Amino acid sequence: MxxxxxxxxxxxxxxxxxxxxxxxxxxxxxxxxxxxxxxxxxxxxxxxxxxxxxxxxxxxxxxxxxxxxxxxxxxxxxxxxxxxxxxxxxxxxxxxxxxxxxxxxxxxxxxxxxxxVAALGERWQGAGNNATDVVFITLGTGVGGGIISNGEMIHGLGAAGEIGHINVQPNGYLCTCGNHGCLETYASATGVVRIARDMAEEFAGKSTLKQKLDDGEEISSKIIFDLAKDNDVLAKNVVGRVCYYLGLTCANLSAILSPKYIVIGGGVSAAGKFLLDQVTDYFQKFAFPTVRTSTKLKLAELGNxxxxxxxxxxxxxxx
Missing domain, CATH: 3.30.420.40 (ATPase, nucleotide binding domain)
Structure with missing residues (x-):
């Protein structure tokens, strides 16, 4: 049995x-x-x-x-x-x-x-297609990750896979870890809102997102992505900046690890193809030529x- x-x-x-x-x-x-x-x-x-x-x-x-x-x-x-x-x-x-x-x-x-563990799940039964080399990035309240290389989860001395704490903007936003400019401060659900608040202060054009922020309405990353899909100029600029940092991170990870797939999951990834396409564009711009074709960015498939x-x-x- x-x-x-x-x-x-x-x-x-x-x-x-x-x-x-x-x-x-x-x-x-x-x-x-x-x-x-x-x-x-x-x-x-x-x-x-x-x-x-x-x-x-x-x-x-x-x-x-x-x-x-x-x-x-x-x-x-x-x-x-x-x-x-x-x-x-x-x-x-x-x-x-x-x-x-x-x-x-x-x-x-x-x-x-x-x-x-979520990385192992996506690699085994989800978007990783049981490949030997898979990087998983989860975009939620924070940004987490897991790295599988040669079929093995990478632990290092304990902190391997802390993708959210890769520095993408020296002297940038203060992170809960104490450093400035971590990916988590830009690409997490709270990070997306933080970028929106900052960019709204300098934005002079017509924007529903700016109006909502100026009126003190409660804003979420989902609202920002939905407005961007509806061609709100400020929201599109915010999403573009988030995708820039994610694409840059994916390019750098690929240069080091050369994975078959980078899988993006977590609540923010619910923005779907709209997010993935823009991250992929930046990835293609920044990636080492060899990994542009050998590494593929995908959305997670297993959810909860x-x-x-x-x-x-x-x-x-x-x-």
Whole structure:
């Protein structure tokens, strides 16, 4: 009988679970709320309880599983299976996640950073087409990423794949990391709005976006992209600047890594082809000639399922 995988995607508000077969097809999925009270001490026991409850519900035994994989915010020690510094989970001290989950479920457990895990998901079952060399960039509240080279996730000494903190504008916007000019400050959902506010101050023409900003209306990156699609001049200028920084980043990553695909995901990527085409234009302008043709930029395909699918793939190492 074919053994199964469990994928867990741990987020600040929701914990998503899935049972998959070895081919990466989701067979069952569910979610629970993330209880971050009491310094996040409920999170791991809740994960264990939810897995055990669903195995009982589906009349399944721990022996039927190759393993459990999980993606988490924070700094992960891969070998020890510990996490520290996941502040949106209230995890300020080291959490012995692997030990607790293996003891609680009787199933082998592997863990990695959530952006890395989403990259693995897109590479395995999404836009990465299971290629050996794939870069994943996720554009959300921040900008994250994951780098797969020669079929292996790149960790370096722990901070590899921090694409959001590539410097794209020396002495630019102040980032939450303390540096100035990180990609995250320009291409995240909040970064797009920040650019819009700055550019609106210097804009003198007719623009619905400028009107909304001047009137103090709540603006989102989606509103800005929608207005740009409707030919609002200021919104188009804002989107152009965001795509410039993304295209520049993709060109530089490609010069170093020469990946088959750079996959762009996260909430901001919902702008779709409108975003991708402009980023690709800048990529073509800045890229090393060889990688202009060998690297292809694509939109992510898995949406919210990238995390659980990628997490489950971690467990394949136990085969």
């Amino acid at each position: 074919e053994k199964k995988l469990i994928g867990v995607d741990l987020g600040g508000t929701t914990i998503k679970f899935a049972i998959l077969n070895e081919q990466g097809e989701i067979q069952q999925k569910w979610s629970i709320d993330t209880n971050i009270l009491d310094e996040g001490t409920h999170i791991v026991p809740d994960i264990v309880a939810s897995i055990n409850h669903h195995l009982s519900l589906y009349k399944m035994q721990p022996e039927q599983f190759i393993g459990i994989g999980m993606g988490t915010p924070g700094t992960v020690n891969l070998e020890k299976g510990t996490v520290i510094g996941a502040y949106n989970l209230n995890w300020k001290t080291t959490q012995n996640v692997k030990q607790q989950i293996e003891e609680g479920t009787g199933i082998k457990f592997a863990i990695d950073n959530d952006a890395n 399922e990238a995390g659980v699918i990628g997490a489950a793939s971690l467990a394949l190492t136990f085969k």
